[in-house]
Amino acid sequence: MTQGAHRLSRRAVLATPAMLSLAGTACAREPEQPGIPSGKTLVAYLTRSGNTRVIAGIVQRVWGADLFEIRPPRPYPDDYEQHVAQATRERDSGFEPSLAAKVDNIAAFGTVFLGFPIWGETAPPPIRSFLKAHDLRGKTLRPFITHGGYGVGGSLAVLATHATGATIEDAFVMEADQERRTLNQVRDWLGQINS
Numbered sequence: 306m307t308q309g310a311h312r313l314s315r316r317a318v319l320a321t322p323a324m325l326s327l328a329g330t331a332c333a334r335e336p337e338q339p340g341i342p343s344g345k346t347l348v349a350y351l352t353r354s355g356n357t358r359v360i361a362g363i364v365q366r367v368w369g370a371d372l373f374e375i376r377p378p379r380p381y382p383d384d385y386e387q388h389v390a391q392a393t394r395e396r397d398s399g400f401e402p403s404l405a406a407k408v409d410n411i412a413a414f415g416t417v418f419l420g421f422p423i424w425g426e427t428a429p430p431p432i433r434s435f436l437k438a439h440d441l442r443g444k445t446l447r448p449f450i451t452h453g454g455y456g457v458g459g460s461l462a463v464l465a466t467h468a469t470g471a472t473i474e475d476a477f478v479m480e481a482d483q484e485r486r487t488l489n490q491v492r493d494w495l496g497q498i499n500s
């Protein structure tokens with residue numbers, strides 16, 4: 306089967322929502338294709354409010370991939386503004402947190418879908434840590450990025466400098482809900498309630 310035919314089979318699966326839940330199994334059983342990186346597919350992602358997790362779940366099911374959540378050992382603050390302040394400090398100082406866990410046997414994967422939200426106009430610090438902690442040489446990296454309306458900022462340059470030796474494909478980029486907007490609207494609502 307050619308790469309085109311391989312893609313077509315994914316498209317056929319994606320065309321029918323009812324097939325989505327079956328897709329992971331069907332795709333996982335496909336034999337290796339010429340021109341397609343050998344090895345398993347990994348979907349690694351970071352999320353705070355869940356937008357990126359939704360995309361990761363879809364990719365994982367359609368592609369029959371393994372799923373890995375990137376987490377620092379200590380979670381970021383629940384409070385949005387404290388989280389923004391910490392992420393800004395870490396970005397400005399170039400801090401790279403350690404990771405709660407690493408991918409077992411990264412060598413087994415030929416393709417890595419890497420998903421993350423934009424924080425402070427760039428890739429979050431744990432994404433830099435993830436890229437440093439795993440040898441992606443010879444692998445295909447397929448980024449998927451969510452942002453709150455201001456675009457990908459410097460994140461693609463971070464991938465270029467940190468994903469040493471990987472072939473980086475064009476990123477899938479999507480504007481998604483901003484927690485700040487939700488926060489402000491809920492605060493306004495609560496402020497209008499007479500206690």
Ligand SMILES: Cc1cc2nc3c(=O)[nH]c(=O)nc-3n(C[C@H](O)[C@H](O)[C@H](O)COP(=O)(O)O)c2cc1C
Pocket residue numbers: 351352353354355356357358388389392421422423424425426427451452453454455456458480481482483484
């Ligand atoms: C710490 C922090 C910083 C953010 N900085 C930006 C930014 O610079 N530009 C932007 O468009 N959105 C920014 N956002 C919004 C997120 O990128 C966006 O809402 C994203 O979809 C959240 O993904 P998640 O639900 O997977 O966490 C920021 C969010 C957080 C938590």
